[in-house]
Amino acid sequence: MGILIHFLIPLLLANFCSGSTNIRCSVPSSWLSGNPTIQRSTSSSGHVPYVSGINFYNTYLWTKWPKGKVTYKLDATLTAADIIEVRKAFNEYHTKTCIQFLPWEQGDVDFVNIERNDSVCGVAHVCKIGGYQFAQFGGNCRTMSTMVHELGHSLCLGHEHQREDRDEHLTYSSCHQTPSKDTHNWVTKGIYDYRSIMHYWCDANNACLGGRPTQSNVNNCGGAVTTGLSVMDVDGINSLYNCQGCTRHRWRPAQSLTQADRENLYNFGYYSQNGAPLYPCRAASRGEVSAGTFDDATKSCKISHGQDLVTITDNVEVLTIPGSLNWFCYKYELVSRAAASPRTAIPAGSSNWDKWVGYIAYASKSGTGGVTERSIGKVWTWTHSSFGYSADMPAASGNFFPSEYQVLSCHLDSQCMSMFG
Missing domain, CATH: 3.40.390.10 (Collagenase (Catalytic Domain))
Structure with missing residues (x-):
């Protein structure tokens, strides 16, 4: 080579x-x-x-x-x-x-x-x-x-x-x-x-x-x-060959998001406490490539590492989904942990010291005074058969590790396909 x-x-x-x-x-x-x-x-x-x-x-x-x-x-x-x-x-x-x-x-x-x-x-x-x-x-x-x-x-x-x-x-x-x-x-x-x-x-x-x-x-x-x-090999190949269907999502550099990229950002109803839409990002930290919450104002990615909230500003990538969420019947959506499968979930990164793969998780946290804080983080799986572990979620009020969360997934919508005979 x-x-x-x-x-x-x-x-x-x-x-x-x-x-x-x-x-x-x-x-x-x-x-x-x-x-x-x-x-x-x-x-x-x-x-x-x-x-x-x-x-x-x-x-x-x-x-x-x-x-x-x-x-x-x-x-x-x-x-x-x-x-x-x-x-x-x-x-x-x-x-x-x-x-x-x-x-x-x-x-x-x-x-x-x-x-x-x-x-x-x-x-x-x-x-x-x-x-x-x-x-x-x-x-x-x-x-x-x-x-x-x-x-x-x-x-x-x-x-x-x-x-x-x-x-x-x-x-x-x-x-x-x-x-x-x-x-x-x-x-x-x-x-x-x-x-x-x-x-x-x-x-x-x-x-x-x-x-x-x-x-x-x-x-x-x-x-x-x-x-x-x-x-990231998979993501690079799918981008190089302009793959479609459930392989059409693209990770774009945060520092150079185009207007077309921004039109392909989706927040799935997740907003920050000040009303800004939340989008998934990924970045490298401590030997891992992890999913987190994108801060558009600073072009940074907030990631949970145990109790530590890590803010990454170098080589941050943001998830875009060209062609809308249901393009030719290939549908991106949030799926509950119980129903989600690594076979259809969207991987974001991996840990370098073993064979764990990280997927994009969405969850909410109730704070003092009834204030709800929403977050995008990661959930790891090794067996590739189910999501059996708590998610790792970054939060300004303290990282949290919910056992109930949603996972970004994509599948071929059979009901949509039936409309085309």
């Missing part, structure tokens, strides 16, 4: 991949430059198919896959166990994004060939380059996690630890060689995502690959804390 490890001998590459979730191999940084010719000329499988007289070197440009539909072939080098891992990787995208991996059919020109190559941990062409391209994994890296990472490259994702702003989040001090910074990236970068599947490990033993995190409470990155797409 973006480090120049691909110039090392195959044996060394295989040794680097000794951990099943330690995704760190050999997509060259030059492949992230946007030049498909570079990808073809340095490809170890360098054949380009000839179809109907088309010269793929000149005809196609580096681009996204139209409508998020990626045609693939399963190579004969794959074992039955490999194919199971590949299909798990496909499912990770199918269940969380609008991306579709579709089997190659006669006449298809552009496709990703899924291959085994034991001289690498993983390597893939970046974006759709036209004609044949590959996504490979090998050795002990033949896992769902590695293939999710490589298919992320196929979809135009770069490496999180190669972001231009990565030095604000990682240190490579004492490293004689560090990954380059990627100045060309399709996904707009907001909050830094230590948990991204596109991030190399960043613990002490791998500090010169994924770096050492400078954020408190962050001990590991990437595959060390997630086996699939992170919450």
Whole structure:
């Protein structure tokens, strides 16, 4: 992947991949430059198919896959166990994004060939380059996690630890060689995502690959804390490919909200004590990306951390829902805790030290004199089966932890669909 490890001998590459979730191999940084010719000329499988007289070197440009539909072939080098891992990787995208991996059919020109190559941990062409391209994994890296990472490259994702702003989040001090910074990236970068599947490990033993995190409470990155797409990986892909339905919500930077963004803000009847509408936001604090209450006047996000009320002003993102709340029968609404499911709830962030995911919670608190304070916060779940825990709600009068709350969710409205026959 973006480090120049691909110039090392195959044996060394295989040794680097000794951990099943330690995704760190050999997509060259030059492949992230946007030049498909570079990808073809340095490809170890360098054949380009000839179809109907088309010269793929000149005809196609580096681009996204139209409508998020990626045609693939399963190579004969794959074992039955490999194919199971590949299909798990496909499912990770199918269940969380609008991306579709579709089997190659006669006449298809552009496709990703899924291959085994034991001289690498993983390597893939970046974006759709036209004609044949590959996504490979090998050795002990033949896992769902590695293939999710490589298919992320196929979809135009770069490496999180190669972001231009990565030095604000990682240190490579004492490293004689560090990954380059990627100045060309399709996904707009907001909050830094230590948990991204596109991030190399960043613990002490791998500090010169994924770096050492400078954020408190962050001990590991990437595959060390997630086996699939992170919450922000999903949001980035859905934005990049303009996914619709229940994946059409977008997190927008608070400092640069446009008029169109403001028209897509919804408060679901929640107002502050002074009558201002309340909107959900998210920000990073203490190793977590948490949902909270947006303060439009200061462009800040108020988050509950136990008894502490934390106000974040840096890299705050606000939730927008383009196309109204019930767009083509895909309906966003607040659902009671008892009826809510993580399968339809809207995730906002995650904790980096384990596998907990945070969702957007709404609740009210009765104060002195009968005054009601409303708030937007988070509720964590680990099992992904139900909301069994109290919510974490920020409040000026003291954070509170209600067992009764509502969760922002989205589902396909069957009654609406019936109107269309």
